[in-house]
Every structure is written in C-alpha cells, then in structure tokens.
Amino acid sequence: MTVVAHISDLHIxxxxxxxxxxxxxxxxxNHLQPDMIILTGDITDNGYYKEFQxxxxxxxxxxxxxxxxxxxxxxxxxxxxxxxxxIGERSWKLTMGEDFTVIGLDSSSPxxxxxxxxxxxxxxxxxxxxxxxxxxNFSIVALHHHVISIPETGRERNVLSDSGDIxxxxxxxxxxxxxxxxxxxxxxxxxxxxVVVNAGSLCSDKLRGKNLNSYNVYNISEYEIExxxxxxxxxxxxxxxxxxxxx
Numbered sequence: 001m002t003v004v005a006h007i008s009d010l011h012i013x014x015x016x017x018x019x020x021x022x023x024x025x026x027x028x029x030n031h032l033q034p035d036m037i038i039l040t041g042d043i044t045d046n047g048y049y050k051e052f053q054x055x056x057x058x059x060x061x062x063x064x065x066x067x068x069x070x071x072x073x074x075x076x077x078x079x080x081x082x083x084x085x086x087i088g089e090r091s092w093k094l095t096m097g098e099d100f101t102v103i104g105l106d107s108s109s110p111x112x113x114x115x116x117x118x119x120x121x122x123x124x125x126x127x128x129x130x131x132x133x134x135x136x137n138f139s140i141v142a143l144h145h146h147v148i149s150i151p152e153t154g155r156e157r158n159v160l161s162d163s164g165d166i167x168x169x170x171x172x173x174x175x176x177x178x179x180x181x182x183x184x185x186x187x188x189x190x191x192x193x194x195v196v197v198n199a200g201s202l203c204s205d206k207l208r209g210k211n212l213n214s215y216n217v218y219n220i221s222e223y224e225i226e227x228x229x230x231x232x233x234x235x236x237x238x239x240x241x242x243x244x245x246x247x
Contacts, residue, residue: 005034006216008181011204012055013045022203040181041071041144047079071144075108105143115145115160129173142179150183
C-alpha cells in the first residue's frame with residue numbers, strides 16, 4: 001500500500017499562521033510515515049523571501065519526501081522566482097516504481113489570485129498523461145487552484161480560468177486523483193472515474209466557519225483509494241473510499 005499525505009495552504013508569515021499547530025501537524029505526519037507528502041501551494045502568505053526562508057526550515061522537519069507546487073500567495077512579490085530557488089521546480093513529474101505517477105502543475109500567475117495552466121503547460125500535461133494511459137499507471141495530478149467550485153466557500157471569484165479544458169484532459173485520461181487547495185475547505189467530488197479532492201488549511205488562521213486546520217491522507221492499495229481527513233490534534237475520519245480505475 002502507498003500512503004500519501006496531502007497538505008496545503010500553510011500561509012507562513014509573521015501573522016497568518018499558528019506555529020504550534022504546524023509543529024503538531026509535522027509530528028503527526030511524521031508518525032504516519034507516509035511514502036510522500038504533496039503540498040498544494042500557498043506555503044507563504046506574501047511570497048516574501050524571508051517567508052520562504054522561514055518556510056524551508058519547517059518543511060525540512062518532515063521526514064518523508066515532500067513535493068510542492070506554488071499557490072497564488074507564493075507567486076506574489078517575485079515569490080515565483082524564490083520558490084524555484086528555495087523550494088524547487090514549479091511544475092514536475094515523479095514516478096514510484098513502474099506504475100505510479102504524480103504530476104505537479106503550476107496554476108499561479110505573478111501577483112494575481114486567479115489560476116491558469118496555459119497552453120504550453122497543458123500540452124506537456126497531455127503528453128505525460130498519454131504515457132500514463134499507455135503504461136496503465138496510477139496517476140495523481142496536483143495543482144493549487146481548484147478545477148471545480150467548492151461548496152460553502154462563498155462567491156466563486158478565482159477558480160482555474162481554463163478549468164474546462166484541464167478537467168476534460170484529466171477525466172478523459174482517467175486520472176485517479178486530482179489534488180488541490182486554495183479555498184481552505186476540505187471537499188471531494190467524483191467525476192466519471194476521477195476523484196477530485198480539496199485539502200483544508202494545515203496551519204493558517206484563515207478558516208471558514210467551523211472548519212479546523214487539517215490535512216488529508218490517502219491509503220492507495222491495489223484495488224481502492226481510502227481518503228482520510230485528519231484535523232490537526234483532533235479527530236480523524238474516513239472521508240471517502242473509491243475503487244481504483246486501472247485494475
């Protein structure tokens with residue numbers, strides 16, 4: 001079984017996050033010993049260089065391999081350049097074994113809240129997913145902005161601007177999991193055979209209603225995907241269970 005921890009929207013800064021909650025989350029996730037951690041953006045609150053420096057010190061505390069993509073807050077104030085220097089590539093592909101692929105997309109635009117993938121990155125994505133279909137790989141695509149509106153998040157203002165085209169590519173290629181953040185509200189949609197999961201905020205104080213700081217854990221076996229919602233320092237419960245596409 002492959003275990004993936006999904007964290008998002010830390011908003012590390014002088015004022016917009018809770019260090020105690022972050023440290024507790026790091027301890028919990030290290031105890032789970034996941035095979036990888038996927039961070040779907042908004043690591044920082046303003047994209048400042050000092051915020052990224054602060055963030056890297058926390059991220060180094062995670063014991064599992066961590067793979068991150070930028071969010072809209074990370075791309076402010078030249079943060080998209082700092083991300084590449086201190087965190088890594090903004091778009092990437094990784095493989096585990098011969099049949100497990102994870103693709104990270106940069107949906108951010110400098111100093112804008114809206115999300116956009118764009119044609120060049122979209123073409124690259126299609127090529128990578130073509131290979132996944134041919135090889136019958138289990139596939140995960142991670143991006144910051146949500147491709148489908150999230151309930152109980154107010155008026156929709158900054159969904160992915162080319163979400164229709166991206167969603168068509170993802171679902172026609174039978175992507176198993178689409179992982180996003182951005183809205184700070186956990187949610188699951190299922191479209192065709194693709195499961196679309198949004199993570200809450202790991203440690204930010206920017207929470208809607210009664211939502212708590214949380215992260216998702218995916219237990220991926222040969223036959224199914226179990227999704228757990230973990231409230232930091234609190235309740236853990238089964239969020240959803242779905243059969244795998246490619247058996």
